[in-house]
Amino acid sequence: MALIVQKYGGTSVGSVERIKNVARRVAKWKAAGHDLVVVPSAMAGETNRLIALAQSLQQHPDPRELDVIASTGEQVTIGLLTMALLELGVKARSYTGWQVKVLTDSAFTKSRIISIDQDKIRKDLKDGYLAVVAGFQGMDDQGNVTTLGRGGSDTSAVALAAALKAEECHIYTDVDGVYTTDPRLVPEARRLRTITFEEMLEMAGAGSKVLQIRSVEFAGKYKVPTRVLSSLTDPAIPVAEEGQSGTLITFEEDPNMAMEKAVISGVAFNRDEAKITVHDVPDRPGIAYAILGPIADAHIDVDVIVQNVGHDGMTDMTFTVHRNDYAKAMKLLKDQVKPHIKCRDVTGDERIAKVSIVGMGMRSHAGIAAQMFRTLAEEGINIQMISTSEIKITVVIEEKYTELAVRVLHKAFELDQA
Amino acid sequence: MALIVQKYGGTSVGSVERIKNVARRVAKWKAAGHDLVVVPSAMAGETNRLIALAQSLQQHPDPRELDVIASTGEQVTIGLLTMALLELGVKARSYTGWQVKVLTDSAFTKSRIISIDQDKIRKDLKDGYLAVVAGFQGMDDQGNVTTLGRGGSDTSAVALAAALKAEECHIYTDVDGVYTTDPRLVPEARRLRTITFEEMLEMAGAGSKVLQIRSVEFAGKYKVPTRVLSSLTDPAIPVAEEGQSGTLITFEEDPNMAMEKAVISGVAFNRDEAKITVHDVPDRPGIAYAILGPIADAHIDVDVIVQNVGHDGMTDMTFTVHRNDYAKAMKLLKDQVKPHIKCRDVTGDERIAKVSIVGMGMRSHAGIAAQMFRTLAEEGINIQMISTSEIKITVVIEEKYTELAVRVLHKAFELDQA
Numbered sequence: 001m002a003l004i005v006q007k008y009g010g011t012s013v014g015s016v017e018r019i020k021n022v023a024r025r026v027a028k029w030k031a032a033g034h035d036l037v038v039v040p041s042a043m044a045g046e047t048n049r050l051i052a053l054a055q056s057l058q059q060h061p062d063p064r065e066l067d068v069i070a071s072t073g074e075q076v077t078i079g080l081l082t083m084a085l086l087e088l089g090v091k092a093r094s095y096t097g098w099q100v101k102v103l104t105d106s107a108f109t110k111s112r113i114i115s116i117d118q119d120k121i122r123k124d125l126k127d128g129y130l131a132v133v134a135g136f137q138g139m140d141d142q143g144n145v146t147t148l149g150r151g152g153s154d155t156s157a158v159a160l161a162a163a164l165k166a167e168e169c170h171i172y173t174d175v176d177g178v179y180t181t182d183p184r185l186v187p188e189a190r191r192l193r194t195i196t197f198e199e200m201l202e203m204a205g206a207g208s209k210v211l212q213i214r215s216v217e218f219a220g221k222y223k224v225p226t227r228v229l230s231s232l233t234d235p236a237i238p239v240a241e242e243g244q245s246g247t248l249i250t251f252e253e254d255p256n257m258a259m260e261k262a263v264i265s266g267v268a269f270n271r272d273e274a275k276i277t278v279h280d281v282p283d284r285p286g287i288a289y290a291i292l293g294p295i296a297d298a299h300i301d302v303d304v305i306v307q308n309v310g311h312d313g314m315t316d317m318t319f320t321v322h323r324n325d326y327a328k329a330m331k332l333l334k335d336q337v338k339p340h341i342k343c344r345d346v347t348g349d350e351r352i353a354k355v356s357i358v359g360m361g362m363r364s365h366a367g368i369a370a371q372m373f374r375t376l377a378e379e380g381i382n383i384q385m386i387s388t389s390e391i392k393i394t395v396v397i398e399e400k401y402t403e404l405a406v407r408v409l410h411k412a413f414e415l416d417q418a
Numbered sequence: 419m420a421l422i423v424q425k426y427g428g429t430s431v432g433s434v435e436r437i438k439n440v441a442r443r444v445a446k447w448k449a450a451g452h453d454l455v456v457v458p459s460a461m462a463g464e465t466n467r468l469i470a471l472a473q474s475l476q477q478h479p480d481p482r483e484l485d486v487i488a489s490t491g492e493q494v495t496i497g498l499l500t501m502a503l504l505e506l507g508v509k510a511r512s513y514t515g516w517q518v519k520v521l522t523d524s525a526f527t528k529s530r531i532i533s534i535d536q537d538k539i540r541k542d543l544k545d546g547y548l549a550v551v552a553g554f555q556g557m558d559d560q561g562n563v564t565t566l567g568r569g570g571s572d573t574s575a576v577a578l579a580a581a582l583k584a585e586e587c588h589i590y591t592d593v594d595g596v597y598t599t600d601p602r603l604v605p606e607a608r609r610l611r612t613i614t615f616e617e618m619l620e621m622a623g624a625g626s627k628v629l630q631i632r633s634v635e636f637a638g639k640y641k642v643p644t645r646v647l648s649s650l651t652d653p654a655i656p657v658a659e660e661g662q663s664g665t666l667i668t669f670e671e672d673p674n675m676a677m678e679k680a681v682i683s684g685v686a687f688n689r690d691e692a693k694i695t696v697h698d699v700p701d702r703p704g705i706a707y708a709i710l711g712p713i714a715d716a717h718i719d720v721d722v723i724v725q726n727v728g729h730d731g732m733t734d735m736t737f738t739v740h741r742n743d744y745a746k747a748m749k750l751l752k753d754q755v756k757p758h759i760k761c762r763d764v765t766g767d768e769r770i771a772k773v774s775i776v777g778m779g780m781r782s783h784a785g786i787a788a789q790m791f792r793t794l795a796e797e798g799i800n801i802q803m804i805s806t807s808e809i810k811i812t813v814v815i816e817e818k819y820t821e822l823a824v825r826v827l828h829k830a831f832e833l834d835q836a
Binding site: 076096 | 437438476482497500502516562563
């Protein structure tokens with residue numbers, strides 16, 4: 001008998017029939033003797049519908065009021081799922097974010113969880129109830145409704161699992177785990193039975209959309225064993241089998257497993273970014289801030305940043321931003337930054353892709369980067385930018401080579417081999 | 419400068435365009451120097467949609483969970499209306515029932531308001547903000563979400579007006595006031611400029627659907643001047659004119675007005691009820707309870723009750739119930755009550771209508787009842803039951819005579835004369 005937190009995504013609760021399926025699945029785990037806390041998202045499409053409604057009144061909706069509206073999607077689902085459980089004879093009770101007291105900061109539409117009050121849930125579990133808690137939402141210390149931003153239900157679930165010291169956090173989604181790369185691009189992609197927290201973090205940052213990056217950070221910080229698994233399998237599949245399915249995010253590297261573990265765990269990619277280069281800036285302290293400060297002030301996120309050694313007292317700085325922010329960033333740099341820092345030019349390119357290889361094994365193996373670059377060179381793919389972390393190597397290439405690069409890297413690092 | 423609480427019904431906020439219209443209307447009142455608290459309902463159709471969704475999971479939805487779901491309709495509207503106000507440059511802030519602390523009892527789906535915490539609203543008004551408060555919903559002392567039942571937003575608005583000691587409570591709806599009878603039945607029906615609280619209460623009880631009866635009770639208990647007016651007029655109509663439109667529910671009878679006031683204020687009717695008669699019951703103490711106790715225990719509301727003087731130690735008891743409860747009540751009486759009290763028979767009739775005349779003037783004028791009965795007799799309409807209060811006379815007649823009865827009574831009491 002263990003305490004398990006299970007999160008079900010919007011597709012998993014996207015219709016009345018699917019909600020009934022989730023209830024059957026949850027009831028099965030309960031019947032197997034486990035204590036359950038269930039965190040559903042809003043029904044698929046509902047959050048988008050609510051945001052569109054808000055935008056029909058304000059082009060840039062007031063963040064406080066947007067959270068009041070957007071949080072209703074999850075509130076409806078907790079009621080519906082609880083009813084489905086009651087209908088199966090399972091004792092259950094729903095809680096909104098403010099009822100559990102998921103305390104967050106006041107950064108509306110992208111709040112961060114500060115603490116979670118466990119009293120009500122602990123009492124319910126003790127009384128044999130199952131708690132259904134709304135994901136994505138919380139309350140600040142002024143009693144305002146807050147939301148955690150896109151994919152926030154993952155974070156809610158992991159945070160609840162951490163607060164309750166749950167044995168495992170199950171993230172049910174419409175894929176059956178974390179793959180070596182996107183199976184839509186590479187049919188040979190394999191499901192990973194385990195992945196370390198650090199690898200998962202790099203995969204999420206590099207473009208794998210299985211888990212929201214903040215939930216992975218939370219899982220890492222509080223060492224919550226988190227399993228990604230599919231809600232589209234038969235709900236009647238035995239608990240013993242289902243509990244071993246999907247991909248488990250681990251925290252301790254098992255030395256025995258490391259022996260046979262592949263050097264690289266996966267290939268991730270992202271086509272949502274654009275590249276900007278500021279040419280011939282004076283190579284002196286403070287120049288990076290003079291360029292990126294105004295970008296940050298305009299709430300534009302910057303991803304890969306590369307600055308090479310200078311020449312003749314000048315250097316170039318290149319970085320990537322989300323494509324939605326590209327035009328805004330270019331205008332800002334040309335109109336405000338360029339006159340100020342007196343650089344030669346600002347150029348950009350939207351047709352780029354970011355491709356990364358990720359793996360804990362990289363730490364102890366030399367030559368991984370060389371092998372990556374040779375593989376790409378053999379296909380005539382030019383590398384525009386390179387950035388590395390301890391367990392990830394990222395290159396920026398021309399967008400049209402994305403599929404080719406992912407496929408050849410997947411093969412070169414033998415990710416298609418079991 | 420006065421504090422005014424304005425309530426807008428589901429039709430008034432039924433679309434994005436209509437919400438913008440409400441915002442323009444509210445902004446106009448604010449610009450005229452008034453403090454405003456605005457209480458919107460859910461968008462028309464939304465509450466029904468949510469209840470249908472709940473019923474697709476449980477035929478008889480769990481009341482606690484149903485309230486969690488149903489309350490989201492108003493939560494969405496407060497956000498949308500607040501955005502529309504912000505867009506017009508009006509400082510505004512939304513509050514759910516639990517954020518204001520509308521404390522209710524725990525009778526889910528039909529809770530009653532116990533108290534309202536004014537602190538946040540008072541502070542907002544002082545700071546020049548306008549408060550947009552969700553109608554229909556509250557919170558019990560355990561922190562559960564509760565709702566007030568159908569039409570509960572009227573009650574929320576009047577209760578807020580009472581708590582805040584507002585100068586007036588405006589109930590905006592899709593009719594432009596209270597009429598002498600339903601204008602769809604009698605084209606000569608006239609709008610009443612004022613109506614006393616007692617008359618309004620009897621009109622609501624007798625079938626007029628303009629205001630929820632509980633909101634009228636609240637208005638009476640706390641002497642909240644309440645005005646029913648239309649949200650379908652031009653939003654730009656001057657405040658001075660709009661503030662005199664509709665129908666004002668009054669509490670003090672102005673002696674000067676009483677002089678010229680009509681004896682009867684209105685004719686109300688209701689075709690939602692069914693009649694049940696328990697024949698030849700022993701005419702002894704406790705028998706009424708023996709019949710109506712089990713009915714009340716089954717949560718069936720009883721309206722008109724008539725019991726005449728007995729004969730030979732026996733009497734008949736007749737009462738009306740809502741047609742939805744008719745079959746259930748008949749079964750209960752035949753299976754359980756009849757064997758117990760040993761009455762001769764239980765009979766019923768679903769094809770009845772209740773027609774009432776209401777008016778404060780009735781108190782001081784003899785012969786009103788006689789005139790009513792003569793008017794009906796002249797049209798050959800048989801009276802099946804009679805029930806009277808101090809300012810209302812109700813008769814139960816065969817359903818097919820409803821329109822005729824209402825029309826001839828409206829004319830006989832000169833309600834068509836200004």
